[in-house]
Amino acid sequence: MALVLFLLQWLEAHFIVFNYRLDFFIGSIAIVFTVLGIWLALKLVKPKVETRIIEKEIYIESTPPTAINQTEIANLGISKRELDVLQLMATGLSNEEIAEQLFISLNTVKTHSSNIFLKLEVKRRTQAVEKAKRLNIIN
Amino acid sequence: MALVLFLLQWLEAHFIVFNYRLDFFIGSIAIVFTVLGIWLALKLVKPKVETRIIEKEIYIESTPPTAINQTEIANLGISKRELDVLQLMATGLSNEEIAEQLFISLNTVKTHSSNIFLKLEVKRRTQAVEKAKRLNIIN
DNA sequence: AGCAAAATCACCCGAAAGTATGAAGACAAA
DNA sequence: TTTGTCTTCATACTTTCGGGTGATTTTGCT
Numbered sequence: 268m269a270l271v272l273f274l275l276q277w278l279e280a281h282f283i284v285f286n287y288r289l290d291f292f293i294g295s296i297a298i299v300f301t302v303l304g305i306w307l308a309l310k311l312v313k314p315k316v317e318t319r320i321i322e323k324e325i326y327i328e329s330t331p332p333t334a335i336n337q338t339e340i341a342n343l344g345i346s347k348r349e350l351d352v353l354q355l356m357a358t359g360l361s362n363e364e365i366a367e368q369l370f371i372s373l374n375t376v377k378t379h380s381s382n383i384f385l386k387l388e389v390k391r392r393t394q395a396v397e398k399a400k401r402l403n404i405i406n
Numbered sequence: 407m408a409l410v411l412f413l414l415q416w417l418e419a420h421f422i423v424f425n426y427r428l429d430f431f432i433g434s435i436a437i438v439f440t441v442l443g444i445w446l447a448l449k450l451v452k453p454k455v456e457t458r459i460i461e462k463e464i465y466i467e468s469t470p471p472t473a474i475n476q477t478e479i480a481n482l483g484i485s486k487r488e489l490d491v492l493q494l495m496a497t498g499l500s501n502e503e504i505a506e507q508l509f510i511s512l513n514t515v516k517t518h519s520s521n522i523f524l525k526l527e528v529k530r531r532t533q534a535v536e537k538a539k540r541l542n543i544i545n
Numbered sequence: 546a547g548c549a550a551a552a553t554c555a556c557c558c559g560a561a562a563g564t565a566t567g568a569a570g571a572c573a574a575a
Numbered sequence: 576t577t578t579g580t581c582t583t584c585a586t587a588c589t590t591t592c593g594g595g596t597g598a599t600t601t602t603g604c605t
Contacts, residue, residue: 296432297439304443346581359533362562374584381563391591392562393532394498485551500591513554520593530561531592 336403343386345404352379357396357405475542482525484543491518496535496544 340350348369355365362376369376380392389395399405479489487508494504501515508515519531528534538544 296435300436300439301443301446304440304445304447306443306447307440308443308445308447348582356532357536359528359530359536361530361560371582372584374586375582377563378583381565384563389498390563391498391500393495393535396532396535397496397498487552501593502591510552511554513556514552516593517553520595523593529593 334403335406339402340404343404345383345386349379349383349386350404352376353383353395353399354405356380356383356392357399472542472545474545478541479543482543484522484525488518488522488525489543491515492522492534492538493544495519495522495531496538 345353351369352365355368360368362380363373366373366376380395383395384390384392387395387398389398396405484492490508491504494507499507501519502512505512505515519534522534523529523531526534526537528537535544
């Protein structure tokens with residue numbers, strides 16, 4: 268602002284020189300301040316950012332020698348007992364049968380399977396088994 | 407530009423009125439064109455494009471080229487439609503969702519799955535999927 | 546055309562699965 | 576010791592599955 272005021276003073280002081288060329292003078296003012304405006308805008312306004320999201324498809328071959336993916340299990344936060352249930356689930360056993368196998372109650376199996384579904388982000392046991400096999404959580 | 411020139415003409419035509427207030431006049435010009443500059447900058451500057459690449463993992467069924475066992479399907483007497491249901495069942499869909507996929511009613515899906523269980527000699531859908539995959543009826 | 550298998554759908558009912566919530570003991574880590 | 580996770584179990588409720596039965600329509604084949 269101080270700079271601008273000084274500039275105005277200077278321009279006025281030299282006005283007589285340019286008096287016979289008022290058009291040119293005003294045009295200069297206009298151009299100078301247009302440039303100033305542009306500069307201000309560019310300098311002070313946050314740059315527009317247009318985010319363009321590109322999904323890059325990465326094909327992952329599930330390891331042929333079907334090694335159980337311990338990392339994935341840890342990532343998903345699946346506990347030992349939940350893994351037990353998941354394993355039996357994959358063989359097609361009912362919750363009741365799983366309970367008998369593991370010597371725990373039906374309710375406990377239900378709790379475990381609910382937690383499994385949450386962690387695997389699925390809705391049904393069939394999906395859980397499908398995803399678990401795909402991720403090599405079970406074999 | 408034409409607009410700007412016209413504006414200048416108009417301003418000059420009214421110059422006498424503002425003559426005794428040159429400071430004010432110049433200041434006005436300055437402000438107007440500063441604003442014009444700002445507007446131009448905001449309007450014309452291309453937004454920065456920020457490209458964000460998101461890696462989307464796609465898992466590939468790396469199961470060896472196990473050919474689907476048509477003989478087994480025939481032996482078990484599984485029909486085309488039943489195979490359709492079985493296939494969708496293996497992806498973890500509910501009967502309701504299968505019905506939507508195949509444009510048939512829920513009851514029909516139930517009938518098909520019941521028949522599948524009979525022919526595969528299993529009690530549950532999870533077992534059906536497990537056995538079907540084992541027999542290479544589906545992939 | 547006529548028959549048989551396949552496909553479609555409906556209704557009922559019980560079983561199984563799944564959700565929500567709460568709670569208590571075990572055990573390891575902070 | 577406290578904190579947090581895991582495991583266990585329960586109760587109540589909703590949803591989905593599966594079995595049984597019967598019926599109509601389509602379709603393929605002779």
